[in-house]
Amino acid sequence: MTTTSELPRVGVIGAGVMGSGIAQVLALAGCETVCFDISKEALDEAGQAVRGGRYGLDRSVELGKTSRDDADAALARLHFSDDIAEACAAEVIVECVPERLDLKIQTFRDLDRRAPEGAILASNTSGFSIAGLAASTDRPERVVGWHWASPPVISAFAEIVRTKQTDESTVVAVRDLAARCGKNPVVINDTAMHWGFVANRVYSAMIREAARCVDEGIASHAEVDQLMVDCFRWPVGPFGMTKGATTGWKK
Ligand SMILES: NC(=O)c1ccc[n+]([C@@H]2O[C@H](COP(=O)([O-])OP(=O)(O)OC[C@H]3O[C@@H](n4cnc5c(N)ncnc54)[C@H](O)[C@@H]3O)[C@@H](O)[C@H]2O)c1
Numbered sequence: 001m002t003t004t005s006e007l008p009r010v011g012v013i014g015a016g017v018m019g020s021g022i023a024q025v026l027a028l029a030g031c032e033t034v035c036f037d038i039s040k041e042a043l044d045e046a047g048q049a050v051r052g053g054r055y056g057l058d059r060s061v062e063l064g065k066t067s068r069d070d071a072d073a074a075l076a077r078l079h080f081s082d083d084i085a086e087a088c089a090a091e092v093i094v095e096c097v098p099e100r101l102d103l104k105i106q107t108f109r110d111l112d113r114r115a116p117e118g119a120i121l122a123s124n125t126s127g128f129s130i131a132g133l134a135a136s137t138d139r140p141e142r143v144v145g146w147h148w149a150s151p152p153v154i155s156a157f158a159e160i161v162r163t164k165q166t167d168e169s170t171v172v173a174v175r176d177l178a179a180r181c182g183k184n185p186v187v188i189n190d191t192a193m194h195w196g197f198v199a200n201r202v203y204s205a206m207i208r209e210a211a212r213c214v215d216e217g218i219a220s221h222a223e224v225d226q227l228m229v230d231c232f233r234w235p236v237g238p239f240g241m242t243k244g245a246t247t248g249w250k251k
Pocket residue numbers: 013014015016017018019036037038039042096097098099100107124125126127147148149150244245246
């Protein structure tokens with residue numbers, strides 16, 4: 001895969017479990033990508049994960065999923081930076097800071113101030129109202145949810161969340177970019193009343209019931225996980241899913 005001029009420059013804000021993987025995917029898809037974090041340690045770890053981590057590019061080459069040339073080209077396109085201005089010099093910015101509403105709002109205000117006019121601001125929030133984040137900017141028509149799943153390199157999940165104010169061109173640009181990243185984008189409507197759009201609302205209902213089985217003494221965490229894996233051929237049970245999602249599925 002080579003860089004093509006029609007692909008946007010992308011900024012990724014937050015280089016943690018999600019941001020580092022998302023930046024890797026976007027760079028491999030052909031986007032010039034800058035991944036910003038306030039923590040130098042997080043930036044170092046992200047760089048190591050992208051190169052030599054369990055889902056990193058070296059491993060992908062070893063497994064024959066990516067050619068060495070494509071991996072090297074992706075590494076050349078991906079820069080980690082502690083300067084937010086570098087990440088904001090982009091047409092699409094994907095916000096991946098921790099799931100705290102005050103932080104998300106503050107980050108969106110800042111991105112709106114710094115990003116070029118017309119740049120798309122996408123949030124990887126697991127469930128905060130996208131309309132709420134859009135309201136903290138002067139460009140609600142360019143704000144959209146782009147919810148990824150962990151690990152971003154592997155998962156085909158792309159929940160694209162539009163608000164009543166999101167412009168159709170914004171939705172199309174992000175949906176097409178997600179497809180270009182090899183994902184299966186599904187465009188859904190924002191929810192003002194609930195946390196979690198579709199995937200996490202359904203997942204939360206399932207995890208509540210799984211926890212109830214443990215609380216009632218019916219089964220242990222490990223037994224619940226095993227039963228669900230065997231019964232539904234899930235790759236991992238509900239508790240294993242929670243652990244993996246928060247740790248980045250590191251072995
Ligand atoms: N982990 C998952 O499975 C998963 C899946 C889908 C969506 N999400 C969502 O993705 C977002 C990020 O989650 P994560 O698991 O990657 O968290 P994480 O804690 O691994 O990473 C967050 C990173 O953001 C950095 N950060 C904090 N404040 C910042 C700021 N002001 N500017 C820039 N960087 C900042 C932190 O230093 C950290 O490196 C959250 O909204 C989360 O709900 C997570």
